[in-house]
Amino acid sequence: MPYDDLRSFLDTLDKEGQLLRVSEEVLPEPDLAAAANAAGRIGEGAPALWFDNVKGFTDARIALNVHGSWANHALALGLPKHTPVKEQVAEFARRWDAFPVPPERREDAPWRANTQEGDDVDLFSVLPLFRLNDGDGGFYLDKAAVVSRDPEDPGSFGKQNVGTYRLEVVGRDRLAIQPVPVHDVALHLRKAEERGEDLPIAITLGNDPVMAIVAGMPMGYDQSEYEMAGALRGAPAPIATAPLTGFDVPWGSEVVIEGVVEGRKRRMPVIRVDRISYRTRPVFESLYLGMPWTECDYLVGPNTCVPLLKQLRAEFPEVQAVNAMYTHGLLAIISTRKRYGGFAKAVAMRAMTTPHGLGYITTVIVVDEDVDPFDLPQVMWAVSAKVNPSGDVLIMPNLPVVELAPAAQPAGITSKMIIDATTPVAPDVRGNFSTPAKDLPETRQWVTRIQNLMAARG
Numbered sequence: 001m002p003y004d005d006l007r008s009f010l011d012t013l014d015k016e017g018q019l020l021r022v023s024e025e026v027l028p029e030p031d032l033a034a035a036a037n038a039a040g041r042i043g044e045g046a047p048a049l050w051f052d053n054v055k056g057f058t059d060a061r062i063a064l065n066v067h068g069s070w071a072n073h074a075l076a077l078g079l080p081k082h083t084p085v086k087e088q089v090a091e092f093a094r095r096w097d098a099f100p101v102p103p104e105r106r107e108d109a110p111w112r113a114n115t116q117e118g119d120d121v122d123l124f125s126v127l128p129l130f131r132l133n134d135g136d137g138g139f140y141l142d143k144a145a146v147v148s149r150d151p152e153d154p155g156s157f158g159k160q161n162v163g164t165y166r167l168e169v170v171g172r173d174r175l176a177i178q179p180v181p182v183h184d185v186a187l188h189l190r191k192a193e194e195r196g197e198d199l200p201i202a203i204t205l206g207n208d209p210v211m212a213i214v215a216g217m218p219m220g221y222d223q224s225e226y227e228m229a230g231a232l233r234g235a236p237a238p239i240a241t242a243p244l245t246g247f248d249v250p251w252g253s254e255v256v257i258e259g260v261v262e263g264r265k266r267r268m269p270v271i272r273v274d275r276i277s278y279r280t281r282p283v284f285e286s287l288y289l290g291m292p293w294t295e296c297d298y299l300v301g302p303n304t305c306v307p308l309l310k311q312l313r314a315e316f317p318e319v320q321a322v323n324a325m326y327t328h329g330l331l332a333i334i335s336t337r338k339r340y341g342g343f344a345k346a347v348a349m350r351a352m353t354t355p356h357g358l359g360y361i362t363t364v365i366v367v368d369e370d371v372d373p374f375d376l377p378q379v380m381w382a383v384s385a386k387v388n389p390s391g392d393v394l395i396m397p398n399l400p401v402v403e404l405a406p407a408a409q410p411a412g413i414t415s416k417m418i419i420d421a422t423t424p425v426a427p428d429v430r431g432n433f434s435t436p437a438k439d440l441p442e443t444r445q446w447v448t449r450i451q452n453l454m455a456a457r458g
Contacts, residue, residue, distance in 0.1 A: 001078075002078060002208075002210065002233035002234060002235045003076075003208045003209055003210070003252075004208055004238050004251065004252045005110070005206075005207075005208050005251075005252025005253075005254075006063070006066070006206045006207060006208060006209070006252065006254060006283060006285060007252075007283065008208075008252075009066070009075075009076065009208065009209045010048065010050070010063060010066070010283070012075055013047070013048050013066075013072060013075060016071075016075060016081055017047070018045075018047050018048060018069070018071055018072050018075065018081065019047055019048045019049075019050055020047040020048070020049055020050065021050045021052075022035070022049060022050065022051050022053075023052075023053060024053065025053045025054070025055055026051060026053065026054055026055065027054075027055050028054050028055065028056060028057065028128070028130040029130050029131055032051060032054070032062065032064065032130050032286075033130070033131070033132040033133065033288055035049055035051075035064065036049060036064040036065050036068075036132075036286075036288035036294070036295070037288055037290055037294070039064070039065040039068055039069075039288075039295075040065070040068060040288070040290065040292075040293050040294040040295065044069065044070065044071070045069055045071050045081075046065065046068055046069040046071075046072075047065070047068075047069070047072075048063060048064070048065050048066045048068065048072060049063070049064040049065050050062070050063055051063075051064070054128060057128045059281060060128035060284065061281060061282070061283045061284065062128060062283070062284050062285075062286065063206075063283055063284070063285045063286075064285075064286055064287075064288060064295075065288070065295050066209065066212075066285060066295070067209065067212065067213070067295050067298050067299045068294065068295035068298055069298060070083075070084075070085050070088065070298065072298070073088060073298050073299075073301075073302070074088055075209075076209035076210060076212075076213065077091065077092070077095075077210070077232065078233075078234070079091060085301075085302075085374065086372075086374045088302055089301075089302045089305050089306065089321075089374075092232070092302045092303070092305075092306045093306045093309060093310070095231050095232050095234065096228075096231060096232075096306055096307075096310060097231075098230075098231040098234075099223070099227060099228050099230075099231040100223075100224060100227030100228070100230070100231065101227055101229075101230025101231045101233075101235075101236055101237075102227060102230065102236060103226040103227065103229075103230060103236050103237045103238065103239045103248070104236035104237070104238050104239070105238075105239055105240065105241070105248075106238050106239070106240055106251045107240065109240035109251050109252075109253075110252065110279045111240075111253050111254065111255060111256050111277045111278055111279050111282075112240075112243075112277055113278070113279055113280050114277065114278050114279070114280060115275065115276070115277050115278075116275065116276040117274065117275050117276075118274065118275075121172065121173040121273050121274065121275065121276055122172045122173070123169055123171075123172055123173065123175075123257075123273065123276070124169075124172055126255060126276055126278055126282065127141075127169075127205075127255070127282075127284055128284050129169055130286075132286070132288055132289065133289075133290065137168065138168045138169055138170060139168065139169040140166055140167060140168050140169070140286075141166075141167040141168075141169065141175070141203070141205060141286075142166055142167075142286055142287040142288075142289060143164065143205070143212060143285050143286060143287040144164065144165075144167055144203045144204060144205050144257075145162050145163070145164060145203070145204045145207050145211060145212070145215040145249075145250065145253075146161075146162070146163050146164070146165050146167075146177070146185060146201060146202075146203050146215075147160065147161070147162050147201065147202040147203070147204065147242075147245075147247045147248070147249055148160070148161050148184070148185050148188045148189075148199060148200070148201050148202075148247075149161075149188065149200070149247065150187075150188055150191065151188060151191045151192045151195055151197060151199065152191055156222070157224055157226075157248070158222040158223060158224045158227075159221065159222050160224065160247065160248060161184035161185055161188065161225070162211075162214065162215050162225035162226065163183060163184060163185055163215055163216070163225075164212075164215045164216045165177055165178065165179065165180075165183065165185060166178060167203065167271070168268075170270070173259075173272065173273040173274075174270055174271065174272060174273065175203075175257075175259075175270070175271040175273065176268040176269065176270055176271070177261065177268065177269050177270075177271055178268060178269075178403075178404075179261075179269060180359065180402050180403060180404070181359075181403075181412070182355075182358055182359030182360075182400070182402060183359075184221060185201075187221075189261055189263075189269065192261070192263055193263045193264055196263065197263055198260035198261060198262055198263045198272075199260060199261040199263065200245045200247070200258075200259075200260050201245070201258070201259060201260060201261055201271060202242045202244075202245050202247040202249050202256060202257070202258050203256070203257040203258075203271075204249050204250055204253040204255070204256050204257075205253060205254055205255040205256075205257070205282075205284070205285065206253055206254025206255060206279075206282060206283050206284065206285045207250045207252065207253050207254075207285075208250060208252050210229050210232050210233050210237070211225075211229055211237065211250050212299065213232070213299060213302075213303050214226075214228050214229045214232065214303070216299055216300045216303060216328075217300075217303040217304070217307060218303075218304065218307050218308075218329075218354075218355060218356035218360075219307065220355070221355075226239055226248065237250070238250070238251035238252060239251055242256055242258055242277075243258075243275070243277065244258040244259075244274060244275045245258050254278065254279050254282040254283050254284070254285070255276065255277070255278040255279070255282050255284075256276070256277040256278070257273055257275070257276050258273070258274055258275040258276075258277075259271050259272045259273040259274045259275070260272055260274070287299070292326070292327065296328075297325065297326070297327070300328045300329075301324075301325040302325075304324040304325070304328055304329040304356065305321075305322050305323060305324045305325065306322075307354075307356060308322045308324050308329065308332065308351060308354060308356060308357070309321065309322040311354045311355075312334070312347065312350060312351060312354070315350065316336065316346075316347050316350065318336050318337040318338065318339065318343070318347075318369075319334060319335070319336045319347060320335040320336060320337070320369045321334070321335045321372070321373050321374070322334050322335075322351075322373065323373035323374050324361070328360055329356060329357070329360045329361055330360055330361065330362050330363065330401075330405065331361075331362070331363045331364075331365070332351055332357075332361050332363070332364050332365070333364075333365045333366075333367065333373035333379055334347060334348065334351060334364060334365070334366050334367070334373065335366075335367045335368065335369055335371055335372070335373045336366060336367075336368075336369060336422070337368075337369045338422060338425045340425060340426070340427070341424060341425055341426060341427045341428030341429075342428060343425075344366040344420045344422040345366070345394065345418055345420050347366060348364035348366050348418040348420070349418070351364055352364065352399070352416055352418075358400055359400060359401060359402045360401065360402060360405075361416070362401055362405065362407075362414055362415075362416050362417065363416065363417045363418075363419070364416075364417070364418050364419070365379060365382075365383065365419045365421055366418070366419070366420050366421060366422055367379055367382045367421050367422060368382065368421075368422045368423055370438050370439070371421075379421070382421040382422075383419060383421045386421045386422065386423060386431070386433075387419060387420070387421050388430060388431065391420075391430060392419065392420040392421070393417065393418070393419055393420075394417065394418040394420075395415055395416075395417055396415060396416045396417075396418075397415045398413055398415070399413070399414060399415065399416045400412060400413065400414075401413065401414040401416075423436060
């Protein structure tokens, strides 16, 4: 059964031994962030973390690292927790093909239980806010799903965007948002400002686990995240109508915040909060961002690989697999067959010009079809054995990237690199590859056979 809210998923994580309840009192800073940071260092099977005894907060319930391991990611998709990552990506791709699955509208949303409006709005009274890293300028809502509509076509369900954008709390009824130009919410805001209007917005916190995955997924502008969530869940996604904006929001959210992005107000665009709806004793879910791997990397791994794979295969059916697990696809590894010399570099350039690639992909490594892009020793072997830097490494200057990319200079501009680690084919006849190294045809069968013998041995 798919999960309709965060709480039911946390129950499953608990039953599967993937939720660690911390009962002793902890400090909001630095304990909460340090614990989430530490979970990312544990590696395979790291649990979600639950805190309900936080010094200085009354009745706070905080969940961290909810998607922060491949075991938890598998359970979010309804798969056994030991499902290997490559199989999770393959299953993700298979479910993608069921898109679109229309959502199911429900009227009894649990977040309707409590309301703050107008002058009574106070984010600090609803959310147990804490800082995540040294140098943070304030409190962030890192795992929210932000809902906005195209001001020129507000009735379009497909153009209604559901995306994850970092939000900073800058007052009891104010949030700052960074609408990166490559993201849909930035396009919506630009259209609203050109019309001299504010942009209505709904922000949902504590969502079901598939909604959290879809909100960070690079999809087409007119593709509905709710219809994709239905495909990945294998059942219609439950939605409800937000009372102030009339937007479609997840039915099972813990908190729904509504307001407007105030047009042409800067340093950062500012959201004025006009209404907060929330469940009784809401669970505050936060996401730690830091040096990989942290929850963010598990959350945006397969949901970056699969869209790129589908978009590339539509034009280049030779593409076998895409590994774009790293920092939301700033690095992508692509395996492909070749039609002719130079083909691999053309595939790499196309990856960089997909809607997602324009803003994110800065480095592409291309490998042959018999190299598994998810097996880094194989990838490193291909790079070390098949790359002649003079012809196989391409540097392209002054291309777009998200402004938050650390190496960008200036912000939003970077050089991009292609590393062609494939075997040259005619008319490209460089190198000495007359005796290619590859697995024997019977190897796959023997892998299964050895694994079964080892399992039987006990």
